[in-house]
Amino acid sequence: MYDPSPHLKHAGPFAADERAAVYRAIFTRRDVRSEFTQRPVEAPVLQRLLTAAHHAPSVGFMQPWNFVVIRNPGVKAEVQQAFDTANAEAVKMFPDNRQPLYSSLKLQGITDAPVNLCITCDRARGGEVVLGRTHNRDMDLYSTVCAVQNLWLAARSEGVGVGWVSIFNDADLRHILRLPETVVPVAYLCLGYVDALYEAPELEIKGWRQRLAIEDLVFQDRWPSAADLNVG
């Protein structure tokens, strides 16, 4: 093949077993709340996970992320308190008949997990005008989520479970972690080794919601009209 740049390298499909490993990470990854073991996450393993996150795609190569690694029990306790406050608000938002099931679900492992990790997005990094963010101001937040998912899949391959905790009042997390004004806490993650994972998403197993059929989610060329959807 003609190679027009010394920086372009041959890149075909992976071997079948490599490809299977990538899909294995994708299909067996779970949101973990209760299965964390107390085995410490070694520094080199955590470093590999953070490096995987740092190699996510980012708009304009902005790399807007930071990684706040939390092991301090005092900080975790403050975060736990912030979750408890927000979750007590959350349960009341659901219809009466859903509240008992909601309350029975464990939705975080903040103090169980050996490591907590807040992945943030610095919206001011790279200046006011960022290539690719000119027409969608949220592309930097999306880049940061790509970093979360890279880390999550790498963690699965390392035997490390990850849980994303999203039930916080933003101001509480900002205050506890002392985040500057321009920095958004995109994901608060709990990390730790696991010996077991659910074979399907926990919310599916526990009857909260079922998996949608993929056939119903894929459209050709444009969003179908209401009439097409009724026929299909």
Place this chain on the structure above:
Amino acid sequence: MYDPSPHLKHAGPFAADERAAVYRAIFTRRDVRSEFTQRPVEAPVLQRLLTAAHHAPSVGFMQPWNFVVIRNPGVKAEVQQAFDTANAEAVKMFPDNRQPLYSSLKLQGITDAPVNLCITCDRARGGEVVLGRTHNRDMDLYSTVCAVQNLWLAARSEGVGVGWVSIFNDADLRHILRLPETVVPVAYLCLGYVDALYEAPELEIKGWRQRLAIEDLVFQDRWPSAADLNVG
């Protein structure tokens, strides 16, 4: 190990070669604009990629995504026009001394790529109150980005390159794809087989921006004070 649920399955670390495959996907994934070949993306391969996306984590198991698969040249031409309009606006936002480099960069492969794919987020799916979205209304958008990154890594393992095009006026894309009011076009992707990829991000190779040192991005327990940052 005591197994408290029939749905919990043993889940340790992957074998070394499987783990290496996951990291290979993460570290060799690129945002592709120019390297698409005309080899068609077979339906079973596309199906595997969409299934990988559909197995992303989603807040409250909401699965807010849809997948609009675009092969129609007429639709692609409309999207190309929308990009051209937005990109002409974008270049003027940069300082004079950056405009020549900006203009020299190819930022999309809309008509080159055999398949375009818009991954959307239906913000109304699952009703007004969604578990885990009670305190951060954007968690459904973040879930959708997790689906993008799953697909991107699976595609790398299949030899399929992916480019994320973000320079659009939102209204144009909505109009062309006929998206309902509640549906947000989160990612417009170009997909096609590639024979070669850049060995580092294209924007780095072409001198737009450099990779940040990861040591500067990792903090312990809380965001450091300005004084700490100066010392470190």
